[in-house]
Amino acid sequence: MSENSNNTKIVAKKAKAYEIKVLQRFARAKKLLVLDLDHTLLHDKWEEFVPEQRPFLHQFLAKVAKSFNLMIWSDSPLDRIWSVLEELGMDSNKDYGIKAILCRKAVVNIKSEGAWVRCKPLSIIWNKYPFFGPQNTIIVDDIEENFFLNKKSGVLIKEFRAGMKKDVELLKLGKYLVKIARRSSFENIDHTKWESN
Ligand SMILES: [Mg+2]
Numbered sequence: 043m044s045e046n047s048n049n050t051k052i053v054a055k056k057a058k059a060y061e062i063k064v065l066q067r068f069a070r071a072k073k074l075l076v077l078d079l080d081h082t083l084l085h086d087k088w089e090e091f092v093p094e095q096r097p098f099l100h101q102f103l104a105k106v107a108k109s110f111n112l113m114i115w116s117d118s119p120l121d122r123i124w125s126v127l128e129e130l131g132m133d134s135n136k137d138y139g140i141k142a143i144l145c146r147k148a149v150v151n152i153k154s155e156g157a158w159v160r161c162k163p164l165s166i167i168w169n170k171y172p173f174f175g176p177q178n179t180i181i182v183d184d185i186e187e188n189f190f191l192n193k194k195s196g197v198l199i200k201e202f203r204a205g206m207k208k209d210v211e212l213l214k215l216g217k218y219l220v221k222i223a224r225r226s227s228f229e230n231i232d233h234t235k236w237e238s239n
Contacts, residue, residue, distance in 0.1 A: 048153070
């Protein structure tokens, strides 16, 4: 079997088996924003009790929630994702709501040219919620490999590390996302140059 058809099989199987944790109803009129946690929205240092949030975190989420349904997809266990959201107050902010969560069990390992690639295939979401698709979905991550199967939907963000007090990535990203949210489709947008937009 070719790598491609084998990968398609792996993803289809995962899409069938994995249960997305839905917390709130999706707003059909809004688009979909899938956000990574670690080094995208925060840095969790093992020696600290509470993770350090990226500057402008809540401001960013409140801003983009007006145009997007927000999902968190982290390559960690579900119980850790819950506690991080709780610790940072992302589970109870009155200015935005997290609509759904995907955990490490939804991440797949596929093969490309003989090498293993670990990634977050958006078709796991799209298969279950067909009103979302490449036309209205963005995935944001600090690791490019995570959108290996959805290169055109991926927005790569600079890695955040604790102590980066002057980091303004989320401010810039919020502006970019609100701007493109007005488009009827995302399919012809080149996100590789998002920072100069
Ligand atoms: Mg990350």
